[in-house]
Each structure stands twice: as structure tokens, then as C-alpha cells.
Amino acid sequence: MKGILFAIIGGAFITLQGVANAQISQDIGTWQTATVTQFTGFMVALLIVLIVRDGKWQKFKQVKPLYLTGGAFAAVIIFGNITAIHQIGVTLTISAILIAQLSFTFMIDINGWFGVVKKQMKLPQFIGMGMMVAGVVILGL
Amino acid sequence: MLVGLSMALIAGSFLSLQNIFNTKVNEHTGSWAATTLILGMGFIASLIIGFIVEGGDLLVFQNMKTWYWFSGFIGVGVVTCLIQGIKLLGPTYAISIVLTSQLCFALLWDSLGWLGLEQVPFSLQKLLGVLIIIGGIIVFKFGGERVAVK
Numbered sequence: 001m002k003g004i005l006f007a008i009i010g011g012a013f014i015t016l017q018g019v020a021n022a023q024i025s026q027d028i029g030t031w032q033t034a035t036v037t038q039f040t041g042f043m044v045a046l047l048i049v050l051i052v053r054d055g056k057w058q059k060f061k062q063v064k065p066l067y068l069t070g071g072a073f074a075a076v077i078i079f080g081n082i083t084a085i086h087q088i089g090v091t092l093t094i095s096a097i098l099i100a101q102l103s104f105t106f107m108i109d110i111n112g113w114f115g116v117v118k119k120q121m122k123l124p125q126f127i128g129m130g131m132m133v134a135g136v137v138i139l140g141l
Numbered sequence: 142m143l144v145g146l147s148m149a150l151i152a153g154s155f156l157s158l159q160n161i162f163n164t165k166v167n168e169h170t171g172s173w174a175a176t177t178l179i180l181g182m183g184f185i186a187s188l189i190i191g192f193i194v195e196g197g198d199l200l201v202f203q204n205m206k207t208w209y210w211f212s213g214f215i216g217v218g219v220v221t222c223l224i225q226g227i228k229l230l231g232p233t234y235a236i237s238i239v240l241t242s243q244l245c246f247a248l249l250w251d252s253l254g255w256l257g258l259e260q261v262p263f264s265l266q267k268l269l270g271v272l273i274i275i276g277g278i279i280v281f282k283f284g285g286e287r288v289a290v291k
Binding site for chain 2: 049059071084104108114130139140
């Protein structure tokens, strides 16, 4: 039950984040919004890391350098998210993001890119994907 | 419409890439250390691109309202909830609920037009679209074992 609650609140927070960013960007611009929100989030996380001390910084060296750059994608993600919300509304934006995300993950899984364990996709995955696209088409009509 | 849709699709693709990269970082370091690095990287990237696009105007914060400084904290809430949810439920179950919750709150937001967003009126058609997407998520995530290929 606790896990379900965490998952529900987590999802609500993700949507809230997009909406808050879209709102802020109307006043200060999209890139400012991305910069400020990432900076304040970074400061809070840094503070927590200093308190809970789970920062084993030398362990970062064990990670392939390419993977350390993942966070930088947030610039594109936030920009895309804000622009989309302004243009097509929250529901359609979240739906489209979701489909792109699952399709891309799907491709990575099938091909085993980035050292991910290769997975075979079966009929249910294709049906599920088809249903999601159909849902977005209905939303966009 | 098309611009908005493409922007969302680009954001989604990068998001899946980011999730994989971040998971790799997480495997080696603690989750808070990883979160700090991820947000730090995002900050640096936004700062650099922002400077290229907007020049010195990037650091002019005229219309800043107080709460804008705190909205970044939401990201910390996201990470905490996702990590706890996945730990307690496992990734498939947790992510399915997260995605469903995301969509439901999005519909709620559009319908109410909170936080100064333009209100997008609620309709049965919208509800149907969201329900079909949620059905798709459930079929995708729970429909049969996805066998690992050796």
C-alpha cells in the first residue's frame, strides 16, 4: 500500500513539475526556467547527500563516462516539455511523451543497446503500444 | 499542434535514454549522489544552451516570483517517490502506476486550468483517450513475459 502511494504521488509530482515549469516560463523564459529549476534541485540534492552521506564519490569513476552525462538531457527534455504544454495542453503532452518514452525503451530492449539485457517483444507489447497510440489519436482529435 | 507534438516526442525519447543512463549511474553510487550529479549535469547543460540561445539575458531575473526558486524541489520529490515506489513494488508495477497517475493528474490539470494554464475543457472523448492509453500501459507491462535473449 505504501509503495502504491509513493508511485501515485511520484506520478502527480512529474505532472506538477511540467505544469509549474510551463507557468514559470511565461514570466522568465524557457531556458531560464530550466536553468533555475535544475540549479535549485541540484542544491537540495547536494544538501541531502551531505547529510545522509551516501555519496561515495570515488565510485563515479566505475561508471562509463558516457552514462554520467545522462542528466544533461534534462535541458532538451524540459525545453520540449514546456513548449509542448503551451502548444497542445498537459494531457496530450504527457501522453505523447509517454509513448515516445516507451517506444524508445522498447527499441533499446529489442536491440540490447547500451549494455541493456536483450529482450524479446511479444504480441501483448505490440497491442499495448497500438492502444496507447490510438488513445493519443483520440485525445488529439 | 505539430510542433508541440514533435517537442513532446523528442522529450520522451531523451527521457528514456536518460533513464537508462541514470540507472547505470545508480548501480554504482548511492541514489542521492546520483540525483545530485544528474541535476548538476542538467543545470550545466541548461546554462550553456541558454547562454547560446539568449546570451546575457539568461541571468536577468526580473519577473521572478518567490515560489519559482522552490519549484526545483519538486524534482527531489519525484526521485524520492520513484525510488521508494520501485523498491517496494518492483519496476513494472511501480512504473505502471506512475504513468497512470501522471495521465490522470494531467487530465485533471487541463480540465481545471490550475496554475494559470489555459483551461482545456473536459470531455468524455478525453477520458476515453486516457483510459485507452492506461489500458495499453497495462497490456504492455503485464502482457506475458518478455523473455531475455541470451
